[in-house]
Amino acid sequence: DAKTTQPTSMDCAEGRAANLPCNHSTISGNEYVYWYRQIHSQGPQYIIHGLKNNETNEMASLIITEDRKSSTLILPHATLRDTAVYYCIVRATPYNNNDMRFGAGTRLTVKP
Amino acid sequence: KAGVTQTPRYLIKTRGQQVTLSCSPISGHRSVSWYQQTPGQGLQFLFEYFSETQRNKGNFPGRFSGRQFSNSRSEMNVSTLELGDSALYLCASSPGTDEQYFGPGTRLTVT
Numbered sequence: 001d002a003k004t005t006q007p008t009s010m011d012c013a014e015g016r017a018a019n020l021p022c023n024h025s026t027i028s029g030n031e032y033v034y035w036y037r038q039i040h041s042q043g044p045q046y047i048i049h050g051l052k053n054n055e056t057n058e059m060a061s062l063i064i065t066e067d068r069k070s071s072t073l074i075l076p077h078a079t080l081r082d083t084a085v086y087y088c089i090v091r092a093t094p095y096n097n098n099d100m101r102f103g104a105g106t107r108l109t110v111k112p
Numbered sequence: 113k114a115g116v117t118q119t120p121r122y123l124i125k126t127r128g129q130q131v132t133l134s135c136s137p138i139s140g141h142r143s144v145s146w147y148q149q150t151p152g153q154g155l156q157f158l159f160e161y162f163s164e165t166q167r168n169k170g171n172f173p174g175r176f177s178g179r180q181f182s183n184s185r186s187e188m189n190v191s192t193l194e195l196g197d198s199a200l201y202l203c204a205s206s207p208g209t210d211e212q213y214f215g216p217g218t219r220l221t222v223t
Contacts (some may be wrong), residue, residue: 098170
């Protein structure tokens with residue numbers, strides 16, 4: 001019973017911005033949007049999260065639509081090391097780890 | 113700071129055996145959560161420990177258990193292993209906020 005949908009795979013040229021979309025049309029008012037990524041043979045890595053305002057940190061930017069039904073993770077200058085599976089999830093607050101359900105995610109391949 | 117460490121990284125067991133996995137959280141983190149990740153089911157939450165007490169539990173059978181020690185290190189145990197228990201078992205520590213920091217995982221293969 002997935003709360004988010006993401007494209008299965010995407011390619012991006014090295015040095016260009018990678019824009020990864022996520023649909024979460026049934027998101028409720030107390031749910032945040034979280035992004036994680038998992039590089040092959042490693043544990044998931046937290047990237048960013050937000051409620052309704054756009055967020056930016058040293059890794060990425062998160063753009064959330066005004067109706068909160070979708071969001072886009074932006075990696076401004078993708079490198080080969082950004083090749084990974086990216087997961088978008090929604091989590092309520094106070095947080096419940098049962099919400100940490102990763103689906104198939106988007107497999108991003110950064111090409112030279 | 114050192115990251116979350118998990119031991120062993122790889123493990124092969126046979127059906128019916130039991131296994132214990134270990135996790136050392138980031139220094140200062142008191143919350144440790146365990147997850148199972150499989151290609152078919154994705155990531156699923158097992159349980160969370162905070163200050164040696166189980167604070168939250170996922171929907172797994174009683175064969176899966178865990179504990180946390182006073183130094184925040186945690187172990188999880190799976191008894192009577194089944195083929196379907198083959199998975200990547202991930203541990204994540206948290207300072208008490210919503211951010212979770214994952215370890216590299218233990219890949220368990222049950223034959």
